[in-house]
Amino acid sequence: MSSAAIGQGVPLDGRGAHLIITVKEDARPLVRSPARVSLDLTDTIKLSQARRGDRGVIVQVGGHCHHKEHEVELERRLLELGFVEGAEVELLHEGLFGRDPIALKVDDMRVALRRREAASLIIRRVAA
Amino acid sequence: MDMALKTARVALVGNPNSGKTALFNALTGAHQKVANYAGVTVERKEGLIRAASGRTMSVLDLPGTYSLRARSPDEEVTRDAVLGRLAGETPPDVVVCVADATNLRLVLRLILELRAVGRPMVLALNMYDIAQRQGLRIDLETLSAELGVPIITTVATRKRGIEDLIAAVEAKVEAAAVEGENRWSSPDSAALRHAAREAERIMKACVRPPERPDTLTGKIDSVLLHPVAGMAILFVLLFVMFQAVFSWAAPLMDGIEGAIGWIGGLVAALIPDQGGGGLIQSLIVDGIISGVGSVLVFLPQILILFLFIIALEDFGYMARAAFLMDKIMGGAGLHGRAFIPLLSSFACAIPGIMAARVIDSRRDRLTTILVAPLMTCSARIPVYTLIIAAFIPSRTVWGVVNLQGLVMFGLYAAGIVSALIVSLLIRKVFWRGAVEPFMMELPTYRLPDPKSVAFNLWLRAKIFINRAGRIILPLVILLWVLATFPYPPENATLPAIDYSFAGMIGRALEPIFAPIGFNWQMVIALIPGMAAREVAVAALGTTYAIADAENATGLLASTLSAQWSLATALSFLAWYIFAPQCVATLGVVKRETNSTKWTWIMIGYMFGLAYLASFVTYHVAVALGGG
Ligand SMILES: Nc1nc2c(ncn2[C@@H]2O[C@H](COP(=O)(O)OP(=O)(O)OP(=O)(O)O)[C@@H](O)[C@H]2O)c(=O)[nH]1
Ligand SMILES: [Mg+2]
Numbered sequence: 001m002s003s004a005a006i007g008q009g010v011p012l013d014g015r016g017a018h019l020i021i022t023v024k025e026d027a028r029p030l031v032r033s034p035a036r037v038s039l040d041l042t043d044t045i046k047l048s049q050a051r052r053g054d055r056g057v058i059v060q061v062g063g064h065c066h067h068k069e070h071e072v073e074l075e076r077r078l079l080e081l082g083f084v085e086g087a088e089v090e091l092l093h094e095g096l097f098g099r100d101p102i103a104l105k106v107d108d109m110r111v112a113l114r115r116r117e118a119a120s121l122i123i124r125r126v127a128a
Numbered sequence: 129m130d131m132a133l134k135t136a137r138v139a140l141v142g143n144p145n146s147g148k149t150a151l152f153n154a155l156t157g158a159h160q161k162v163a164n165y166a167g168v169t170v171e172r173k174e175g176l177i178r179a180a181s182g183r184t185m186s187v188l189d190l191p192g193t194y195s196l197r198a199r200s201p202d203e204e205v206t207r208d209a210v211l212g213r214l215a216g217e218t219p220p221d222v223v224v225c226v227a228d229a230t231n232l233r234l235v236l237r238l239i240l241e242l243r244a245v246g247r248p249m250v251l252a253l254n255m256y257d258i259a260q261r262q263g264l265r266i267d268l269e270t271l272s273a274e275l276g277v278p279i280i281t282t283v284a285t286r287k288r289g290i291e292d293l294i295a296a297v298e299a300k301v302e303a304a305a306v307e308g309e310n311r312w313s314s315p316d317s318a319a320l321r322h323a324a325r326e327a328e329r330i331m332k333a334c335v336r337p338p339e340r341p342d343t344l345t346g347k348i349d350s351v352l353l354h355p356v357a358g359m360a361i362l363f364v365l366l367f368v369m370f371q372a373v374f375s376w377a378a379p380l381m382d383g384i385e386g387a388i389g390w391i392g393g394l395v396a397a398l399i400p401d402q403g404g405g406g407l408i409q410s411l412i413v414d415g416i417i418s419g420v421g422s423v424l425v426f427l428p429q430i431l432i433l434f435l436f437i438i439a440l441e442d443f444g445y446m447a448r449a450a451f452l453m454d455k456i457m458g459g460a461g462l463h464g465r466a467f468i469p470l471l472s473s474f475a476c477a478i479p480g481i482m483a484a485r486v487i488d489s490r491r492d493r494l495t496t497i498l499v500a501p502l503m504t505c506s507a508r509i510p511v512y513t514l515i516i517a518a519f520i521p522s523r524t525v526w527g528v529v530n531l532q533g534l535v536m537f538g539l540y541a542a543g544i545v546s547a548l549i550v551s552l553l554i555r556k557v558f559w560r561g562a563v564e565p566f567m568m569e570l571p572t573y574r575l576p577d578p579k580s581v582a583f584n585l586w587l588r589a590k591i592f593i594n595r596a597g598r599i600i601l602p603l604v605i606l607l608w609v610l611a612t613f614p615y616p617p618e619n620a621t622l623p624a625i626d627y628s629f630a631g632m633i634g635r636a637l638e639p640i641f642a643p644i645g646f647n648w649q650m651v652i653a654l655i656p657g658m659a660a661r662e663v664a665v666a667a668l669g670t671t672y673a674i675a676d677a678e679n680a681t682g683l684l685a686s687t688l689s690a691q692w693s694l695a696t697a698l699s700f701l702a703w704y705i706f707a708p709q710c711v712a713t714l715g716v717v718k719r720e721t722n723s724t725k726w727t728w729i730m731i732g733y734m735f736g737l738a739y740l741a742s743f744v745t746y747h748v749a750v751a752l753g754g755g
Contacts, residue, residue, distance in 0.1 A: 061317075073199075074565055076316070076317050076320055077565065077567065078567075079317060079320040079324060080194040080195045080197075080234070080237070080320060081234070081567055081569075082233060082324075084320075084324040084328075085321070092346070092349065093349060093350075093354070093355075093451075094355060095355060095451070095452070095454060095455055096355040096358075096452075097455040098455065099355075100454075101451060101454045101455070101464070101566065103349070103451060103570060108231065108233075108341075109233070109234070110569065110570035110571075110572075111568065111569055111570065112447070112450075112451045112454075112566070112569075112570055113566070114454070114464070114565070116565070117565045117566070117567060
């Protein structure tokens, strides 16, 4: 996976169409057709693209490129704060400006994060 | 055994906000700061435990951390203490891991990491009262067996489980078993994942989810973190806080002022003012009572400010405020975690600057330190209040808002806005680094305990009065000497103070300050005022008391309003928004930045801004007819 896709995140545009998830330069097929997604309970998105009320399970923390020191460090810090594969997350609150930062429930802990960092986390959404 | 002979050393380690400091206070009787957010403790604090057995042990309170892989200066303190990395220091004999029983997952992973350090360990399962209230079932035996450490349940704030904990630590000391050598090395992400899985397994095996989970925090958050309502509440809260500092304190202040005036009158009546008596009377009445008294009057205001800050800290609001302000702070180039240090600076810049240790990036930390003294600290309150009371009419505007309180709020806002602008400039001028990650735990809300709030206020009052005695009193006596001697010549035409040393110094420096509208009495007040801001008020009190001994009403505010123009008063306020009039802060900046250069840069830019702001304020005010 390219570092650009994970580290910098994808612009948070297309509010209405947020179910169409495109992870740029990503090797894995994450593009869903809108028709399918509304029924699909297992779509994966970057946590940075989640909206208030979204729930999911973390399926990947950090990218696979380990050549950037910054990203290696970010991955470790996320892991230490409880963002591990398998953890349940729920997006509780969004900030006023650009819906950033976000307040999350991670298992039974509450954590605030910027969407920038949340871009390093991929979740599989589950219906509320 | 030699372990029993030397004082055993115990270190308290754990996640942030798990109650380490509360436990430290319970163990040692200390009064270190405890509050409901992550990152309260940023330095090591040592204390003594006296066990029932008669043994004394030394205990170390450390900053909270999620891992020994320290990233920020506060976490480095913990890492170095646990690993015994400081020069001349061995690792602690026993590590007490302090865990929040209601939030175990992350600390379990930390314990697995701590085990690799190979020190004897005891787990203090703190906040057990909350765990019980929630009906959380923890299988202590299995947990203890899984982790291989004894477990003691504690309620640090109620001092429950303390004896058991001490006994468990003593047992470890007596066993004197060094449980193995240090195998710790910085874990990589694979090791972290592995440990997290192991922690999860232990969690599943030993902890059953709470029967009555806390739902209140979620409900409160849906209001306080609401994008619009939350923001509005934050601003209303700050506004009410600064208004209250002004409005609520008035009756209490009048009382103290009356009492001080009464004492002054009493002393003046008791000591004859002939011969040597006159000199002593002047020292006590003009020097000590007018000087120190003029600062003591502000005790109620300081306490009201602290009441707000302490209540918000204990409730768990600080992290929420940081969340709400993150975008604004980020826009000004400040690190997300800079908010709490800056908010702490409303009390005093020194803890604020210390709190910047939680910021990992050195540059971001430096920026925060450089702007923290711009936040309106409580030592500015006496200066602001004095000038506002003397020059701003107490009117009600817009139906409910007190005009004096509004000006006070304006001064606070000026401090905040200038801090944001300066940090933006620092970022633009000195560096344009990458944005550092922002991650912060949002603690569970807790109702502040009235008893501990009251006790903390009492501590604050003691500190304030202590300062008045230790810093202000000697300076005021010195100033009194300078303002009294030498005596004026026989044929003097001017007031006596004009011929004194203070008069000479003031007049010599007056030309520098004349362009910003300061008279020489103010210049004299600024010099001891370098020591601490509120000293300037004491110094003005003494100077005007001596200068105008006959007509002194005892009320400094009315003296000032008769002697200063509005332009001068406003210029003085502007000066105090910016000027770095506090040696203690400068000392801490030097220590925390470990750089003389940056300390001088701070002094330079703050004095520069102060002079500029006063100059502009004075001339605009004069032009508008305030001269
Ligand atoms: N109910 C309850 N509250 C507790 C207990 N111990 C601590 N607290 C509260 O928990 C909060 C955190 O306590 P601290 O002692 O400051 O925590 P800390 O571990 O020193 O935190 P840092 O210094 O930030 O790492 C405070 O609001 C305490 O009043 C406990 O046993 N029961
Ligand atoms: Mg602490």
